[in-house]
Amino acid sequence: MLILKKWYLSQCQHCQLVSRNVYQQQIVLQFGQFGSRIAQVRLPPKRSALVDENLIKRWTRQTPNITNQTGKFVNNLQSEAIFRQLNPHKDDLVSVLLLTTVVFQTMAADTTNYPPPCESKIYCHGPLLHTVQMAGLHKDSKTFVDMKLKYSPAQVLTNFDLFMTNHKHNPTKADIAAFVDDNFDAAGSEFEPWDPSDWHANPAFLKNITDLELRAWADELHSFWKVLGRKIKEDVKMRPDLYSMIYTPHPVIVPGGRFREFFYWDSFWIMRGLLLSEMHSTVKGMLSNFLEMVNQLGYVPNGGRIYFRRSQPPLLIPMFKLYSDATNDTAFVEESIHLLDKEFQFWMENRTVNIDLNGKQYQVVRYNVELDGPRPESYREDYELAEGLGTEEEKTELYFNLKSGAESGWDFSSRWYITPKGVRKGDLIHTKTRHVIPVELNSFIYLNAKIMAEYYEQLGNKEKTAYYQNVANQYKTTIEEVFWDEELGCWFDYDMINKGPNKQFFASNVFPLWVGAYSSKKMVTQVVNYLKNKGARRCPTSSFQSGEQWDYPNGWAPLQHVIVDALDKTGDEEAKSLAFELADKWIRTNYKAFLQSSPNHMFEKYDVTVEGIPGGGGEYDVVVGFGWTNGVVMDFLYRFGDRIRAPLAVPSAAAISYPSVAPATIAIGGLTIAIASLFGISQACRLATSGNKGATNTNQAADCRRSLAVAYQSVEDSDNEETIALMQDIQSSVDLPVQRYNDSDDKSNPCICNASDISNECCNNKISSNEIQESAVS
Ligand SMILES: OC[C@H]1O[C@H](O[C@H]2O[C@H](CO)[C@@H](O)[C@H](O)[C@H]2O)[C@H](O)[C@@H](O)[C@@H]1O
Numbered sequence: 001m002l003i004l005k006k007w008y009l010s011q012c013q014h015c016q017l018v019s020r021n022v023y024q025q026q027i028v029l030q031f032g033q034f035g036s037r038i039a040q041v042r043l044p045p046k047r048s049a050l051v052d053e054n055l056i057k058r059w060t061r062q063t064p065n066i067t068n069q070t071g072k073f074v075n076n077l078q079s080e081a082i083f084r085q086l087n088p089h090k091d092d093l094v095s096v097l098l099l100t101t102v103v104f105q106t107m108a109a110d111t112t113n114y115p116p117p118c119e120s121k122i123y124c125h126g127p128l129l130h131t132v133q134m135a136g137l138h139k140d141s142k143t144f145v146d147m148k149l150k151y152s153p154a155q156v157l158t159n160f161d162l163f164m165t166n167h168k169h170n171p172t173k174a175d176i177a178a179f180v181d182d183n184f185d186a187a188g189s190e191f192e193p194w195d196p197s198d199w200h201a202n203p204a205f206l207k208n209i210t211d212l213e214l215r216a217w218a219d220e221l222h223s224f225w226k227v228l229g230r231k232i233k234e235d236v237k238m239r240p241d242l243y244s245m246i247y248t249p250h251p252v253i254v255p256g257g258r259f260r261e262f263f264y265w266d267s268f269w270i271m272r273g274l275l276l277s278e279m280h281s282t283v284k285g286m287l288s289n290f291l292e293m294v295n296q297l298g299y300v301p302n303g304g305r306i307y308f309r310r311s312q313p314p315l316l317i318p319m320f321k322l323y324s325d326a327t328n329d330t331a332f333v334e335e336s337i338h339l340l341d342k343e344f345q346f347w348m349e350n351r352t353v354n355i356d357l358n359g360k361q362y363q364v365v366r367y368n369v370e371l372d373g374p375r376p377e378s379y380r381e382d383y384e385l386a387e388g389l390g391t392e393e394e395k396t397e398l399y400f401n402l403k404s405g406a407e408s409g410w411d412f413s414s415r416w417y418i419t420p421k422g423v424r425k426g427d428l429i430h431t432k433t434r435h436v437i438p439v440e441l442n443s444f445i446y447l448n449a450k451i452m453a454e455y456y457e458q459l460g461n462k463e464k465t466a467y468y469q470n471v472a473n474q475y476k477t478t479i480e481e482v483f484w485d486e487e488l489g490c491w492f493d494y495d496m497i498n499k500g501p502n503k504q505f506f507a508s509n510v511f512p513l514w515v516g517a518y519s520s521k522k523m524v525t526q527v528v529n530y531l532k533n534k535g536a537r538r539c540p541t542s543s544f545q546s547g548e549q550w551d552y553p554n555g556w557a558p559l560q561h562v563i564v565d566a567l568d569k570t571g572d573e574e575a576k577s578l579a580f581e582l583a584d585k586w587i588r589t590n591y592k593a594f595l596q597s598s599p600n601h602m603f604e605k606y607d608v609t610v611e612g613i614p615g616g617g618g619e620y621d622v623v624v625g626f627g628w629t630n631g632v633v634m635d636f637l638y639r640f641g642d643r644i645r646a647p648l649a650v651p652s653a654a655a656i657s658y659p660s661v662a663p664a665t666i667a668i669g670g671l672t673i674a675i676a677s678l679f680g681i682s683q684a685c686r687l688a689t690s691g692n693k694g695a696t697n698t699n700q701a702a703d704c705r706r707s708l709a710v711a712y713q714s715v716e717d718s719d720n721e722e723t724i725a726l727m728q729d730i731q732s733s734v735d736l737p738v739q740r741y742n743d744s745d746d747k748s749n750p751c752i753c754n755a756s757d758i759s760n761e762c763c764n765n766k767i768s769s770n771e772i773q774e775s776a777v778s
Helices: 002-010 053-062 076-086 091-113 127-135 153-166 173-183 204-208 212-228 234-238 266-276 280-297 316-327 330-350 376-386 392-408 439-459 462-483 507-515 521-533 557-568 573-596 627-639 671-689 698-717 721-733 761-769
Strands: 027-030 040-043 229-232 352-357 360-365 554-556 605-607 738-741 751-753 773-776
Touching: 127 153, 127 173, 127 376, 153 173, 204 212, 204 627, 212 229, 212 266, 212 573, 212 627, 266 280, 266 316, 266 557, 266 627, 280 316, 280 330, 316 330, 316 439, 330 352, 330 439, 352 462, 360 439, 360 462, 376 392, 439 462, 439 507, 507 521, 507 557, 521 573, 554 557, 557 573, 557 627, 573 605, 573 627
Parallel strands: none
Antiparallel strands: 027 040, 352 360, 554 605, 738 751, 738 773
């Protein structure tokens, strides 16, 4: 096969072999410049098939819609005729051409109709991006697309062409790394230092927090805004072509870590915190940035980069409401209302679809991004995933769904999985976001319409008030008639493929409660019962552990906040008590993780099954900082400040890294050490086993599980009820090993083995001696 590949390549200078695409015994060549958005030809692995460069040149010349650069291959019948005419006697070639025709035919639909993620041939599509991202230079694919150009785009593209020619279109990883070094500056070079002028010590909200330890923590979080603040350099404004960063004039608060720029829906919870910190002008600046983007682009992008050509959950109008309620700045509302209106129309015009249900038609909103190609910031991940699909149409559809998933903010989740057979399980490749009508998005639209009606009424615009009231009423009815399930007592996403609700648990199911889109108090009781029955007392994101980050066992600050806020403001005593319970648990887990990390960190997400453990899964390592997490903790501490208490005796083990101590020594020395070890070990285990690609390592995973089992045992031996409960939680979420004994009556000397552990002599002997008694560590 290898010789054949080489032979095919030698026939065609302008072809690139995509080695990963050796698919169904066919060799895939890409036409056009190296790696450009080009058509593919599947060649049967037969040397006799003639593919010579002249032929391809003639063919591309004579078929008017084919171009080398963009790969817009259309007009397939014509192509086939040309090929037959050129090579009437070559049967093999004809079969190649027929195949070619089929492939081109399927490609025609997507390459012709759908634009790439953005126009930039460096940051969004094209051979340079493909070559660099597929080389896997960086652990995180986002790093490359955040780098600044050293020269103009045209110059860098010319340099790239030359580079490829010099390396015979086959550069090594080291060559590519050198090219990147020569042409790009490190990621993150677009900021200048910024000290927020509206930051001041001792904001009033701190006084609400009676527990002094927690108050000190809140104070620290208040100071974190200075660390997470970013001001974009003027150079980005002067030379936007050198950056992927979108210039915004006002400084912003970013989530942190790899998220170096603003993120749309994150900003809602960041602003909740900023308003408690009395940083009104920072909030106003961030709102002004968003308005300017609506003005220029028509929508608020997912994040502050040109490659984020899609939006995120529409919360600009609710952010305005937070700000205007806190400041009474009605003049700002008045001068901005036309842009808020414009943003609302973006969703109405671009994201609505009609569904028929029980003989009635409903307009609903969905996340839907019809841009082709991999997400630039996760190029390799998306490209490789799409390689598992047969046709170009399927790939394009997957790319749409992945970007739609990113637009939802739930990137990624089993919530969007629907297999070709219509089963709502599966894997990332089954992501069908744009075929799901999300409960929370429709709730946001209702909330937006309500706020807009209120604003227009204040401004005396009767026509607009009536319009928005009407939209709000319409969505309230829809939420009840399309999403509510009386029997289960909750709302559910609507699956357009199966034409019915997805009745699995997702934290988003209860969002209508938050926006007040319900008609009776009875529904509040039903939702409270639903949450309790679903074991949502710690509120995971879903009940399914897919390995993706928006699934079990992760909990996310925005989801926790919406649910707590929703329950708390119903006025129902049971709901309020559940709200406090959830907030209390969330605070405990955030605080413990904070104390146990070194230096102290706030995390992007947490594992809700074990207190003090960050979340994992998905396509990048868990991020610290962290914008929305800080905002939500501040809000909970403020809201429940009279009764929330710091958990007692949290071990300050700086163990959020892979344990280097031998397992036997970890668990001795008393209960405290055992618990402390446990936190660190289980975190390491989770990182090593949860599908978090950055940390996946089989040996680490095995060692971790062993360490955890030993620590578990010593804690269990202590007979302490609370720690045993904790252990059981851990056990349910981590794949624990079994203990093996030589003699079932003598359990004094177990060795702890993974089923696959054959390198350990003890385990191996016992396994082969067939005298093993297995028992789960619990
Ligand atoms: O780079 C991968 C994806 O990262 C972002 O998503 C996650 O982080 C965001 C910032 O905190 C958050 O808004 C989102 O809900 C998270 O899933 C980004 O938003 C995605 O577009 C991007 O593909």
